[in-house]
Each structure stands twice: as structure tokens, then as C-alpha cells.
Amino acid sequence: MAMACKADARVSLDAQADVAAAMELMHCASLVHDDLPCFDDAPLRRGRPSVHAAFGEELAVLAGDGLIILAYEVIAETNLPPSAVPKLIRCISRGVGAGGGLVAGQAWESERSVGLQTYHQAKTGALFEAGARAGAILAGAPQEPWAKFGAHLGEAYQVADDLRDALGDARELGKPVGQDIAHNRPNACISLGVDGAVNRLRALLDRAIDTIPACPEPDRVVDWVDSFAGRLYAGASKSKAPRPMASQSQAANEPVAINLRA
Ligand code: FPP
Numbered sequence: 001m002a003m004a005c006k007a008d009a010r011v012s013l014d015a016q017a018d019v020a021a022a023m024e025l026m027h028c029a030s031l032v033h034d035d036l037p038c039f040d041d042a043p044l045r046r047g048r049p050s051v052h053a054a055f056g057e058e059l060a061v062l063a064g065d066g067l068i069i070l071a072y073e074v075i076a077e078t079n080l081p082p083s084a085v086p087k088l089i090r091c092i093s094r095g096v097g098a099g100g101g102l103v104a105g106q107a108w109e110s111e112r113s114v115g116l117q118t119y120h121q122a123k124t125g126a127l128f129e130a131g132a133r134a135g136a137i138l139a140g141a142p143q144e145p146w147a148k149f150g151a152h153l154g155e156a157y158q159v160a161d162d163l164r165d166a167l168g169d170a171r172e173l174g175k176p177v178g179q180d181i182a183h184n185r186p187n188a189c190i191s192l193g194v195d196g197a198v199n200r201l202r203a204l205l206d207r208a209i210d211t212i213p214a215c216p217e218p219d220r221v222v223d224w225v226d227s228f229a230g231r232l233y234a235g236a237s238k239s240k241a242p243r244p245m246a247s248q249s250q251a252a253n254e255p256v257a258i259n260l261r262a
């Protein structure tokens with residue numbers, strides 16, 4: 001995004017990469033914690049034992065904590081215009097935090113019911129939105145138009161992830177599948193059916209393209225969305241046969257009853 005907007009001349013490519021790395025560190029922290037026994041209890045991540053499976057629960061909690069702190073340290077240490085730093089810290093904190101970021105999304109899993117879209121927007125959309133805002137900040141461009149674009153992409157990513165969870169193969173994906181059904185969580189395939197979920201994925205990607213804000217190099221963003229979409233479809237269509245779905249269907253944002261954890 002920063003490149004498409006032609007980043008502020010004071011922001012080097014290395015600094016842009018550092019900001020992207022900080023977002024990635026937050027994402028990794030969330031996955032380390034998400035795999036813990038108190039959440040998904042997943043033994044596998046990216047084809048390897050999850051952190052708690054390899055090193056124990058205590059070290060996995062601390063590894064996640066350490067990654068969060070490292071994300072902020074990377075922002076503090078990279079060479080950015082001073083005015084960009086508080087803006088980036090605010091945008092990352094909002095994308096991750098309890099007020100609507102991915103912490104809020106995870107917390108929805110402990111509530112009695114939640115709408116699919118509300119859940120997806122917090123759990124994944126908010127971090128994508130933060131990434132798009134960060135690009136705008138680095139370019140000195142207005143954040144709001146990019147926020148919308150990022151939110152659509154994030155929702156699309158989560159719909160594709162729901163498809164992979166419902167249809168994919170654990171060995172190919174390098175992580176457990178069938179988790180949403182097992183934990184009775186909202187999943188686009190349960191709400192909309194498999195075809196409905198694929199249509200929703202397509203609609204969200206179209207919407208993302210339609211909301212690309214005016215910028216010096218929009219084609220760069222379109223190309224990037226195309227390749228991102230290719231990866232989402234490839235992952236979502238590596239299906240054999242759908243696993244059995246819950247019998248009742250969940251409407252798009254109708255609250256869905258979910259299991260309370262003990
Ligand atoms: C993966 O979802 C998990 C998330 C998108 C967010 C997890 C958030 C937390 C654990 C809150 C703590 C946050 C931080 C920053 C430490 P998934 O289980 O549907 O996907 P998966 O199949 O890849 O596990």
C-alpha cells in the first residue's frame with residue numbers, strides 16, 4: 001500500500017519492511033496463543049509442532065508475549081518520521097486490542113452467541129485494516145479509504161480460512177482442520193453453505209478491488225489483490241469432499257450459539 005501510494009520520501013524500503021514485520025510479529029503472537037490448550041489446543045502449526053506442543057504451555061504464553069513486545073520494539077527502532085510513530089502504534093494497537101481488534105475477535109469465542117460478520121471483522125478484518133492503515137501512514141495518505149479496503153480483504157481471508165477449515169487437508173495446510181465444527185464456532189460454510197461461502201469470498205474480493213482508493217499506482221494494488229486472491233482460492237478449493245456440517249445453517253450475521261469453554 002505504501003508503495004502504491006508512493007511512500008513519503010523519508011521512509012526507506014527497509015523501514016516499510018520493518019513496519020510490515022511488526023504486523024507479522026503480532027499475527028504470529030496471536031497464532032502462538034490461539035494454539036494453546038485453553039483456546040484451540042492445536043498440536044500443529046505451519047507443518048510443525050505448535051509452540052506449546054514443542055516447548056510447553058508456559059513457554060508458549062511467554063513466546064507470544066515476547067512477540068507482542070518485539071513488534072513494538074521494531075517500530076521504535078526503525079527509522080521513521082517521528083510523527084508516524086504514534087500513528088502506527090495507535091493503528092496496530094487498535095487492530096490487535098480488546099476494543100474491536102483480534103483480541104475482541106478471540107473473546108467472541110467465549111460468548112454465548114455472535115454474528116459471523118462481527119466475529120470475522122474483529123478476528124481478522126481488524127488486523128488487515130491496520131496493515132492497510134499503516135501503508136497509508138507511511139505514505140502520508142488519508143487512512144480511512146485504505147481502512148475499508150483492508151477490512152474487506154481481511155474478511156475475505158477469513159472466509160477462505162473457513163473454507164479451508166471445512167474442506168481442507170491437515171497435512172497440506174500444516175494445521176488441524178475441522179476446528180470450527182469441533183468447537184461449534186461460526187464458520188462461513190455453516191452459515192452460507194460451501195457455494196455461498198465461495199460466492200461471499202468472491203464478492204468480498206470484488207468489493208476490495210472496488211474500494212481501492214485513488215493513489216499514484218492503483219494497478220500495483222490490483223495486481224497484488226489478484227495474486228492474494230489466487231492464493232485464497234487455491235487454498236479454499238483444495239477440497240475433497242466437505243466434512244459434515246452442523247445441520248442448522250447460520251445466516252450471514254445472525255448471532256450463532258457457540259460453546260462456552262469450561
Ligand atoms: C486464528 O484463528 C486466530 C486468530 C485470528 C486470532 C487469535 C487471537 C488471540 C489468541 C488473542 C491474543 C492476541 C495476541 C496478539 C497475543 P483460527 O483458529 O480460526 O485459525 P487457525 O486455523 O489458523 O488456527
Ligand code: MG
Pocket residue numbers: 034035040042179
Ligand atoms: Mg486456531
